[in-house]
Amino acid sequence: MNSSPLVRAVQYVLLGVFLLFLGFPVLWILSASFKSSAELNSLSANLIPQEWVFTNFSEAMERQNLLVSAGNSLLVAVCTMVIGVVLTLPMAYALARLRGKLRAAGTVWILATQVFPQILIIIPLFLVLRTLVLNDTLFGLILVYVTFTLPFTLWMMQGYVAAIPRELEDAGAMDGAGRFRVLVHIVFPLLRPGLMATAMFTFVSAWNEFFLALVLLQSPELFTLPITLRSFLGAEGQTQLGPLAAGALLATIPSVIVFSFLQKKLTGGMLAGAVKG
Amino acid sequence: MTATATTHAAPSPAAGRNGKTRGPRQRAERREAIALVIPALLPIIVFSVIPLLAGVMLGFTDATLARNADINFVGVDNFVELAGDARFWSSFGIGMVWATSVAVLTGAFALGLASLLNSRLRFKSLTRIIVLIPWAMPPVVTGILWRMIYDVNSGPLNAALGWFGLGPINFLGDFSTALPAVIVVGIWSGLPQTTVLLLAGMQSIPAELHEAAAMDGANGFRRFWHVTLPGLRSVLIAITSIDFIWNFNDFGIIYVLTEGGPGGRTMTPPLFTYLEAFRNREIGYASAMGDVLVIAVLLILSIYIVAQFRQQKVGR
Numbered sequence: 066m067n068s069s070p071l072v073r074a075v076q077y078v079l080l081g082v083f084l085l086f087l088g089f090p091v092l093w094i095l096s097a098s099f100k101s102s103a104e105l106n107s108l109s110a111n112l113i114p115q116e117w118v119f120t121n122f123s124e125a126m127e128r129q130n131l132l133v134s135a136g137n138s139l140l141v142a143v144c145t146m147v148i149g150v151v152l153t154l155p156m157a158y159a160l161a162r163l164r165g166k167l168r169a170a171g172t173v174w175i176l177a178t179q180v181f182p183q184i185l186i187i188i189p190l191f192l193v194l195r196t197l198v199l200n201d202t203l204f205g206l207i208l209v210y211v212t213f214t215l216p217f218t219l220w221m222m223q224g225y226v227a228a229i230p231r232e233l234e235d236a237g238a239m240d241g242a243g244r245f246r247v248l249v250h251i252v253f254p255l256l257r258p259g260l261m262a263t264a265m266f267t268f269v270s271a272w273n274e275f276f277l278a279l280v281l282l283q284s285p286e287l288f289t290l291p292i293t294l295r296s297f298l299g300a301e302g303q304t305q306l307g308p309l310a311a312g313a314l315l316a317t318i319p320s321v322i323v324f325s326f327l328q329k330k331l332t333g334g335m336l337a338g339a340v341k342g
Numbered sequence: 343m344t345a346t347a348t349t350h351a352a353p354s355p356a357a358g359r360n361g362k363t364r365g366p367r368q369r370a371e372r373r374e375a376i377a378l379v380i381p382a383l384l385p386i387i388v389f390s391v392i393p394l395l396a397g398v399m400l401g402f403t404d405a406t407l408a409r410n411a412d413i414n415f416v417g418v419d420n421f422v423e424l425a426g427d428a429r430f431w432s433s434f435g436i437g438m439v440w441a442t443s444v445a446v447l448t449g450a451f452a453l454g455l456a457s458l459l460n461s462r463l464r465f466k467s468l469t470r471i472i473v474l475i476p477w478a479m480p481p482v483v484t485g486i487l488w489r490m491i492y493d494v495n496s497g498p499l500n501a502a503l504g505w506f507g508l509g510p511i512n513f514l515g516d517f518s519t520a521l522p523a524v525i526v527v528g529i530w531s532g533l534p535q536t537t538v539l540l541l542a543g544m545q546s547i548p549a550e551l552h553e554a555a556a557m558d559g560a561n562g563f564r565r566f567w568h569v570t571l572p573g574l575r576s577v578l579i580a581i582t583s584i585d586f587i588w589n590f591n592d593f594g595i596i597y598v599l600t601e602g603g604p605g606g607r608t609m610t611p612p613l614f615t616y617l618e619a620f621r622n623r624e625i626g627y628a629s630a631m632g633d634v635l636v637i638a639v640l641l642i643l644s645i646y647i648v649a650q651f652r653q654q655k656v657g658r
Contacts, residue, residue, distance in 0.1 A: 080455075083454075084468075087475075093491060152381045159375050183591060184619075184635070193389070215382060
């Protein structure tokens with residue numbers, strides 16, 4: 066399957082255009098985080114800063130609320146991850162192993178959550194949390210994140226459970242181990258990679274989430290990182306672009322690390338879902 | 343990749359065996375299932391099912407955000423008012439344009455990019471990094487980033503226009519450019535994921551099919567048209583329609599970019615509903631909008647499903 070040189074040249078040009086479109090904005094924010102405010106406020110298309118400034122990152126860190134928000138985001142993401150995995154595991158196991166109506170209902174519900182606009186749920190959710198005196202608390206936000214990431218994590222996890230040959234479990238049961246022992250000693254160890262993938266996915270979802278946090282949090286000291294970053298944009302004239310770019314970049318790092326581990330697994334899970342759905 | 347293989351390995355022989363055994367064993371298994379499901383089911387019911395039902399109901403009330411106000415059932419009043427609300431229908435039209443453009447253009451570009459990546463070109467690892475980053479980026483960062491790119495006073499886009507003696511254009515602030523500018527950002531953030539999914543789909547098409555077509559003298563374009571595209575059809579349709587729904591319901595990117603402005607030119611239904619509920623504090627009215635949106639999405643979805651079935655019948 067060889068192509069002519071002309072075709073290959075065209076292919077490289079097209080690939081270049083695509084990569085420029087996808088890559089340039091990222092490079093731009095990277096370069097902005099090293100530019101002086103004078104340069105940032107003038108019209109220029111220079112990717113290489115005229116004068117390298119290294120204080121944007123420290124200034125971003127020194128903004129008290131940015132550090133506090135990063136702490137909030139970390140707390141929320143870790144708790145969502147832990148609680149999410151603990152809750153998902155048994156139900157995913159049930160979905161994968163004990164089939165029938167339960168499985169069908171679960172699948173329909175998982176797909177339905179993709180269709181309903183979050184905006185319809187958020188209004189009464191706000192009222193429910195207010196009734197439970199959990200609105201404007203990080204705990205309330207965590208509970209909501211856990212619930213909203215559950216459909217996808219269940220979907221992923223039941224796939225990992227189904228991959229474990231049932232014969233292994235049956236063999237354990239024949240040797241006289243009860244269901245619990247079979248779960249702990251046979252299923253769990255085999256599930257560890259899938260568990261890791263699910264946990265990381267949950268972490269990033271909570272770390273990146275914007276809309277629910279925007280509605281549910283009112284106190285600035287509870288803001289998560291996306292909310293604080295966005296609030297810096299609002300104040301006209303006061304926006305210091307350098308520290309903002311640096312802060313935005315720092316907020317991206319955890320997701321990029323996790324995604325570079327997860328890329329293939331996410332693709333597989335979503336593809337299976339897309340084809341089936 | 344693991345997950346792909348696994349989800350298909352679903353039916354297990356043991357399930358059939360249990361299906362035949364009726365009696366105490368089955369009852370025990372049912373109890374076990376309930377015990378396993380309850381921990382996850384509880385938050386789902388409290389924070390997802392109940393709010394959803396309540397959300398549907400609130401559309402028939404005059405609820406506001408005020409704490410002690412009575413909530414009265416007002417029948418279909420909200421819907422009657424909504425039918426005559428030009429701002430809502432305008433946002434509905436904008437939402438359709440936004441979601442359709444982003445889904446269709448992302449699908450088309452992703453098809454191009456994926457087939458480039460599937461041919462034997464260099465720079466594979468560089469490409470993978472570049473494709474990965476926009477995908478992993480938090481929506482807020484995407485918004486901040488593109489506000490900088492589009493900025494009228496300091497953005498690189500306007501600097502580039504300046505080289506040709508054009509501009510400056512206030513991309514996000516101008517009535518005519520705001521919606522296209524926002525659509526470009528939607529494509530930018532959706533392209534990586536769609537590309538990776540299509541690439542995985544392409545790689546699952548057996549190489550023998552391509553070889554056979556090549557032997558028959560089909561050139562690259564014909565192979566793409568007669569082998570790749572039919573092989574990808576179901577994946578492509580599924581991704582594009584999910585993409586449409588996600589974008590139609592999406593809130594974050596447009597909110598950070600324009601907050602629906604200028605003059606409502608990028609006001610999609612979720613944004614409009616959010617402002618109505620949490621700025622104007624009209625919860626009942628906003629919920630009625632949410633109800634209409636659900637019905638609209640379900641209608642669009644059912645049209646798509648019917649079309650799918652028709653096509654499959656014709657194909658056979």
